[in-house]
Amino acid sequence: xxxxxxxxxxxxxxxxxxxxxxxxxxxxxxxxxxxxxxxxxxxxxxxxxxxxxxxxxxxxxxxxxxxxxxxxxxxxxxxxxxxxxxxxxxxxxxxxxxxxxxxxxxxxxxxxxxxxxxxxxxxxxxxxxxxxxxxxxxxxxxxxxxxxxxxxxxxxxxxxxxxxxxxxxxxxxxxxxxxxxxxxxxxxxxxxxxxxxxxxxxxxxxxxxxxxxxxxxxxxxxxxxxxxxxxxxxxxxxxxxxxxxxxxxxxxxxxxxxxxxxxxxxxxxxxxxxxxxxxxxxxxxxxxxxxxxxxxxxxxxxxxxx
Amino acid sequence: xxxxxxxxxxxxxxxxxxxxxxxxxxxxxxxxxxxxxxxxxxxxxxxxxxxxxxxxxxxxxxxxxxxxxxxxxxxxxxxxxxxxxxxxxxxxxxxxxxxxxxxxxxxxxxxxxxxxxxxxxxxxxxxxxxxxxxxxxxxxxxxxxxxxxxxxxxxxxxxxxxxxxxxxxxxxxxxxxxxxxxxxxxxxxxxxxxxxxxxxxxxxxxxxxxxxxxxxxxxxxxxxxxxxxxxxxxxxxxxxxxxxxxxxxxxxxxxxxxxxxxxxxxxxxxxxxxxxxxxxxxxxxxxxxxxxxxxxxxxxxxxxxxxxxxxxxxxxxxxxxxxxxxxxxxxxxxxxxxxxxxxxxxxxxxxxxxxxxxxxxxxxxxxxxxxxxxxxxxxxxxxxxxxxxxxxxxxxxxxxxxxxxxxxxxxxxxxxxxxxxxxxxxxxxxxxxxxxxxxxxxxxxxxxxxxxxxxxxxxxxxxxxxxxxxxxxxxxxxxxxxxxxxxxxxxxxxxxxxxxx
Numbered sequence: 149x150x151x152x153x154x155x156x157x158x159x160x161x162x163x164x165x166x167x168x169x170x171x172x173x174x175x176x177x178x179x180x181x182x183x184x185x186x187x188x189x190x191x192x193x194x195x196x197x198x199x200x201x202x203x204x205x206x207x208x209x210x211x212x213x214x215x216x217x218x219x220x221x222x223x224x225x226x227x228x229x230x231x232x233x234x235x236x237x238x239x240x241x242x243x244x245x246x247x248x249x250x251x252x253x254x255x256x257x258x259x260x261x262x263x264x265x266x267x268x269x270x271x272x273x274x275x276x277x278x279x280x281x282x283x284x285x286x287x288x289x290x291x292x293x294x295x296x297x298x299x300x301x302x303x304x305x306x307x308x309x310x311x312x313x314x315x316x317x318x319x320x321x322x323x324x325x326x327x328x329x330x331x332x333x334x335x336x337x338x339x340x341x342x343x344x345x346x347x348x349x350x351x352x353x354x355x356x357x358x359x360x361x362x363x364x365x366x367x368x369x370x371x372x373x374x375x376x377x378x379x380x381x382x383x384x385x386x387x388x389x390x391x392x393x394x395x396x397x398x399x400x401x402x403x404x405x406x407x408x409x410x411x412x413x414x415x416x417x418x419x420x421x422x423x424x425x426x427x428x429x430x431x432x433x434x435x436x437x438x439x440x441x442x443x444x445x446x447x448x449x450x451x452x453x454x
Numbered sequence: 455x456x457x458x459x460x461x462x463x464x465x466x467x468x469x470x471x472x473x474x475x476x477x478x479x480x481x482x483x484x485x486x487x488x489x490x491x492x493x494x495x496x497x498x499x500x501x502x503x504x505x506x507x508x509x510x511x512x513x514x515x516x517x518x519x520x521x522x523x524x525x526x527x528x529x530x531x532x533x534x535x536x537x538x539x540x541x542x543x544x545x546x547x548x549x550x551x552x553x554x555x556x557x558x559x560x561x562x563x564x565x566x567x568x569x570x571x572x573x574x575x576x577x578x579x580x581x582x583x584x585x586x587x588x589x590x591x592x593x594x595x596x597x598x599x600x601x602x603x604x605x606x607x608x609x610x611x612x613x614x615x616x617x618x619x620x621x622x623x624x625x626x627x628x629x630x631x632x633x634x635x636x637x638x639x640x641x642x643x644x645x646x647x648x649x650x651x652x653x654x655x656x657x658x659x660x661x662x663x664x665x666x667x668x669x670x671x672x673x674x675x676x677x678x679x680x681x682x683x684x685x686x687x688x689x690x691x692x693x694x695x696x697x698x699x700x701x702x703x704x705x706x707x708x709x710x711x712x713x714x715x716x717x718x719x720x721x722x723x724x725x726x727x728x729x730x731x732x733x734x735x736x737x738x739x740x741x742x743x744x745x746x747x748x749x750x751x752x753x754x755x756x757x758x759x760x761x762x763x764x765x766x767x768x769x770x771x772x773x774x775x776x777x778x779x780x781x782x783x784x785x786x787x788x789x790x791x792x793x794x795x796x797x798x799x800x801x802x803x804x805x806x807x808x809x810x811x812x813x814x815x816x817x818x819x820x821x822x823x824x825x826x827x828x829x830x831x832x833x834x835x836x837x838x839x840x841x842x843x844x845x846x847x848x849x850x851x852x853x854x855x856x857x858x859x860x861x862x863x864x865x866x867x868x869x870x871x872x873x874x875x876x877x878x879x880x881x882x883x884x885x886x887x888x889x890x891x892x893x894x895x896x897x898x899x900x901x902x903x904x905x906x907x908x909x910x911x912x913x914x915x916x917x918x919x920x921x922x923x924x925x926x927x928x929x930x931x932x933x934x935x936x937x938x939x940x941x942x943x944x945x946x947x948x949x950x951x952x953x954x955x
Contacts, residue, residue, distance in 0.1 A: 304675060404642045
């Protein structure tokens with residue numbers, strides 16, 4: 149198990165390096181002179197020069213990359229071009245809020261998606277099953293921004309149940325968490341249904357039933373455990389993409405997360421912050437992926453012998 | 455017992471809410487250090503905390519704020535400013551000539567690298583005459599400096615606080631303004647409290663909170679539910695609904711940004727003024743305003759927008775395709791005339807859509823425009839190439855006269871010394887206009903300057919180096935219970951005169 153974990157960790161290193169290089173090139177190969185974009189429409193040649201010098205934009209690209217990499221290894225993500233705060237400080241302010249929102253969203257997905265999937269699997273082909281699956285289809289295909297705005301209009305403006313936007317009380321968290329989680333909920337419902345149906349058709353379940361066990365015990369004790377293995381994997385990966393994909397939800401609900409920081413920085417071409425934020429999101433995704441892999445290997449030993 | 459305590463707490467809470475004005479802006483401020491505050495949310499918050507020497511009224515007049523009065527001498531090369539007495543910063547530091555000197559020197563310092571340093575680029579040095587008088591020595595006579603000293607970035611902040619806090623000052627601003635800084639929870643809110651020791655008229659509302667809400671529809675919902683009192687930049691599709699709501703007032707304020715399409719006036723076919731005038735007559739601006747901009751805009755009647763010192767209406771090119779065709783004939787232009795129109799996309803409100811409408815309208819007089827779009831960075835680069843390498847025939851741009859003075863709205867754009875890579879991207883040259891604009895920099899009498907600008911703008915209007923379009927309008931939603939909230943043409947939102955009904 150330890151050897152497997154180490155091997156997986158080592159594979160993550162080149163991936164991370166690739167991410168760093170890609171992010172670095174992405175912001176620099178975008179058309180236009182970054183100094184002009186940073187300085188804004190009023191910049192005089194002197195201002196431009198000062199900005200180029202300040203952010204090292206006057207040096208050749210490979211040199212810029214080495215400087216960036218060197219600083220990065222020392223935990224220095226640079227300084228925001230707009231606020232002139234250390235990028236790390238900016239990210240520290242916003243990222244915990246994204247983690248909070250994504251955690252709430254995955255909780256919503258687990259607590260509603262799995263029970264719905266079980267219900268559907270127990271009565272395959274019934275009206276209930278059909279209803280859950282149609283809901284899941286809608287949930288998967290619904291655009292987040294549309295769902296979010298609709299939720300605000302109905303539950304905040306019309307009914308007045310929840311605050312419109314912002315962060316503060318638990319009530320503030322409800323609508324964004326549901327909005328962000330609805331996709332994952334649908335996915336988990338379908339996954340659970342599929343996996344449980346497959347397990348329920350296996351021989352050992354028939355044996356369990358044959359020896360006269362109560363259906364409740366058969367389903368929850370014998371079938372569900374095995375059925376949940378792929379569901380755990382999907383849930384883990386979904387959590388990773390929720391962290392990375394909260395941008396739209398955060399924008400709609402004015403949630404002070406990384407997405408808001410990222411969007412503002414992209415619009416203003418604040419390269420150091422964009423680099424830092426994308427890097428963090430990518431790293432988190434890789435780490436979550438890694439954890440899921442390890443978890444999977446732990447649950448199902450067969451995975452380790454590939 | 456517990457119940458009554460709860461009720462009491464609730465009462466206190468609602469009481470506090472009624473005392474606090476909540477303003478939903480598009481984004482969080484970036485910094486609260488005045489010279490570095492580039493964006494409108496930052497400038498808005500800064501304006502409540504820190505004050506400038508002079509103030510630009512929403513009507514475009516320049517009046518003293520921290521200054522008591524001023525006088526030019528030495529042919530406009532020296533500006534003496536007398537300061538108001540008895541003012542202290544929120545931290546108790548006295549406001550005086552030393553504080554002004556410290557702030558202005560910091561403003562132009564290379565270490566600070568303020569993006570607005572150009573505002574005081576003519577400033578050579580600052581001298582303290584006595585405790586409440588400063589003398590500004592200029593490199594050249596430069597009358598617009600008064601307007602530049604109204605810009606929020608030139609606000610005078612506590613020297614003690616700046617020295618003590620260093621880089622942390624941006625999160626703990628200290629000024630002389632009607633509100634004091636209280637707290638800033640990044641991405642969530644900035645809280646200000648009334649400055650009880652304010653030297654001027656104290657603001658009626660004791661607390662103001664600014665919240666960042668990027669999505670327009672969400673800002674609207676906040677105002678509809680009363681969770682915010684003011685929402686800025688209302689999306690066009692929500693205006694009608696808000697107007698139908700009696701609890702909310704929709705306020706339109708012209709902004710200082712002008713949208714235009716410039717011609718390369720040095721190359722055929724646009725080196726002939728008649729061709730440029732023809733295109734001005736061929737575009738139906740009313741139609742664009744109504745159907746493309748949804749009524750949010752103001753058709754230009756001068757190269758600069760109202761609210762800028764020196765603005766006066768100088769004309770209109772009425773929509774007249776026959777006249778346009780006649781002008782083209784006079785200029786000897788054969789139709790169909792094929793040209794390229796460069797246009798940004800997503801930079802200005804409905805930019806590409808406006809270009810497409812113009813494309814259709816030009817077709818009616820036999821001008822076939824093909825639209826070319828580029829990503830903004832590349833677009834800027836193309837427009838600022840020097841004449842020899844410049845391939846652009848006509849292109850849309852916007853110009854925000856952020857100083858509130860006609861000099862900045864005209865000199866960089868129309869003086870022949872400012873050809874690209876400067877901001878005169880039309881390569882416009884008219885010796886008379888050059889002279890008028892130069893003279894207006896030296897003339898230190900406001901009325902004289904106004905007259906000079908009127909003449910310059912009249913000539914520019916006739917020469918038509920631009921296809922004059924419109925200036926932007928800010929749409930703000932304000933709840934009825936709030937009175938006296940001010941939307942400034944410089945895109946700042948001011949709460950210090952607001953009160954609850």
